[in-house]
Amino acid sequence: MSASMSAFHRLANPTRFLRLADALLPWSAGLTVALLALGLYLGLVAAPPDYLQGDTVRIMYVHVPAAWMALFVYTTIAAASAVALVWRHALADVIAQAASPLGAGFTVVALATGSLWGKPMWGTWWVWDARLTSVLILLFLYLGHMALAHAFDDRARGARAAAILALVGFVNVPIIKFSVDWWSTLHQPASVSRLDAPAIDPLMLWPLLCMALAFMGYFVSVLLVRVKAELLEARLRTVRYRDAGAR
Amino acid sequence: MVAAWLAIARRDVTLALRRGADAILVLAFFVFASVLFPLAIGPYPAILRQIGPGVIWAMALLAALLSLDRLFQSDYENGTLDLLALTPMPVELVVLAKAASHWLTTGLPVTVIAPLIGLMFEVDGKGLAGLTAALGIGTPILSLVGSVGAALTLGARRGGVLLALLVLPLFVPALIFGAAAAEAASFGLSIVPALSVLAGLLLVSLALAPWAAAAALRQALD
Numbered sequence A: 001m002s003a004s005m006s007a008f009h010r011l012a013n014p015t016r017f018l019r020l021a022d023a024l025l026p027w028s029a030g031l032t033v034a035l036l037a038l039g040l041y042l043g044l045v046a047a048p049p050d051y052l053q054g055d056t057v058r059i060m061y062v063h064v065p066a067a068w069m070a071l072f073v074y075t076t077i078a079a080a081s082a083v084a085l086v087w088r089h090a091l092a093d094v095i096a097q098a099a100s101p102l103g104a105g106f107t108v109v110a111l112a113t114g115s116l117w118g119k120p121m122w123g124t125w126w127v128w129d130a131r132l133t134s135v136l137i138l139l140f141l142y143l144g145h146m147a148l149a150h151a152f153d154d155r156a157r158g159a160r161a162a163a164i165l166a167l168v169g170f171v172n173v174p175i176i177k178f179s180v181d182w183w184s185t186l187h188q189p190a191s192v193s194r195l196d197a198p199a200i201d202p203l204m205l206w207p208l209l210c211m212a213l214a215f216m217g218y219f220v221s222v223l224l225v226r227v228k229a230e231l232l233e234a235r236l237r238t239v240r241y242r243d244a245g246a247r
Numbered sequence B: 001m002v003a004a005w006l007a008i009a010r011r012d013v014t015l016a017l018r019r020g021a022d023a024i025l026v027l028a029f030f031v032f033a034s035v036l037f038p039l040a041i042g043p044y045p046a047i048l049r050q051i052g053p054g055v056i057w058a059m060a061l062l063a064a065l066l067s068l069d070r071l072f073q074s075d076y077e078n079g080t081l082d083l084l085a086l087t088p089m090p091v092e093l094v095v096l097a098k099a100a101s102h103w104l105t106t107g108l109p110v111t112v113i114a115p116l117i118g119l120m121f122e123v124d125g126k127g128l129a130g131l132t133a134a135l136g137i138g139t140p141i142l143s144l145v146g147s148v149g150a151a152l153t154l155g156a157r158r159g160g161v162l163l164a165l166l167v168l169p170l171f172v173p174a175l176i177f178g179a180a181a182a183e184a185a186s187f188g189l190s191i192v193p194a195l196s197v198l199a200g201l202l203l204v205s206l207a208l209a210p211w212a213a214a215a216a217l218r219q220a221l222d
Helices: A004-010 A015-047 A053-085 A090-122 A128-149 A155-169 A170-182 A203-247 B001-020 B022-040 B045-068 B073-077 B079-087 B089-121 B126-152 B157-187 B192-219
Strands: none
Touching: A004 A203, A004 B022, A015 A053, A015 A203, A053 A090, A053 A128, A053 A170, A053 A203, A090 A128, A090 A155, A090 A203, A090 B001, A128 A155, A128 A170, A128 A203, A128 B157, A155 B126, B001 B022, B001 B089, B022 B045, B022 B079, B022 B089, B045 B079, B045 B126, B045 B157, B073 B079, B079 B089, B089 B126, B089 B192, B126 B157, B126 B192, B157 B192
C-alpha cells in the first residue's frame, strides 16, 4: 500500500481526524476572515465600476464565487460518495452529508444574487435559460440529497442511498458548466476559466479571486465544524447505547 | 437467462393488468389531469394549441411518477425481491425487466392515448405526430430513471413525496427535449434534432440507470 493510501485510511479514525481538524480550524477560519475583509474592500471600494454596468457589477464578487462553490461542493459530495461506496470509508459519508446543506446555501446565494443582478441588467428577475434552469435543478438535487439521507431509521442505509443519489445527480454538473457554451442564452459565457488569458481586467480579477478563496475558506472551516459535531454526536450516541445496555 | 428475464417482465405486466385498477388508474389520471388545463385556462384554441404538447408531457411525467412506487415496493414487502436477488440473474437485469414492464403498463398506454388528448388541445396533425414520436422515445427514459428513485426510497419514511423530490429533477431533460420535439413539429421545423437528443438520453439511461438502481436495491436488501 502506498504512503498516500495509508494516510487516507488513517484519516478514517475519528480521533485522529478530530485532532487534525482542531489544528486546522483556527488557520482556515482566520484566513477566511482576512480574505473576506480584503476581498470586500477590493471589490466594493478599490475596484472600478464597470463602464457599462456601473456599480451593479460589484454583485459579481459575490455571485460568481457562490456559483463556483455550488458546483465545487457538489463535486466534493460526489467524490466523497464514491469513496464511501467503494472503500466504505467511514469519514467520507460524514463529509458528504455535512457538505450538502453548505452547497445548497451557496446555490441559493448564487440564484438570489443572480436574480438581483438580472433585474437591472437583463430587465428580468428570472429567465428560463439553460444556465439558470440547471442551477435550479442543482438546488433540487441538494434538497433531495439531504432529505434522502435522513429518511431512514437506519443511518447507514440513508448514507448509502444518498451516496448513490449524489453520483447519479453528478451528470448535472457538466451540464451546468457547459450550458453557456452549448446553448445561446442571456447568461454570459465563462470569462475567467478559459484556455487563453482571462477576459477580465486584473483590477476586477483580483477581488474576484480573493472572494473565491474566502468562500472556499468558509466552506472548509464550516465543513470541519460540521464534521466535528457529527463525529462527537456519534460518540455520544455510542456512550448512551452502552449506558442503556449496562443498566 | 432470456427466458427468465422474459418471465419476470411478463409476471409484472400480468400483475399490473390483473390488478386492473393500477394500469387503468394511471391512464385515467393522465387524461383527467390533462383535461383540467383547458377547463382552468379557458377554451381558447390558440393558447391551448401552444401549451398542449408541454402540458401533455408534464402530465405524462406525473403519471409515470404516480405508478413508480409500486415498481419494487410490494415485491420488497412480501420478500419476492430477496428471492429475485438470490437468483443467478444479475440484479441489473431484474431492474431492466421491471422498468420494461413499468413502461409497457404506463408509458406505452400514455403514448397511445396522447394524440387523443392532443386533439382536445387543438394540436394539428404534424404536432400530434411529433408529440407521439417524442413520447414513444421519451417515456422509457422516465421508467428507467424512475427505477433508480424507486429503488433508493425503498423503506424510507414518507417515500412517496421523497420519490417525487428525487426523480422530478432527473426527469427534466426528457421533458425539455420531448416538448421541444412536439413544438418544432407544429412550427413545421425538423423534429430530428430534439428526437436525436431524446434518443441519446434514452441510450445513456439504458446504460447507466440499471447499475444505479441495482446498487440501490442491493443496499436496501442488505
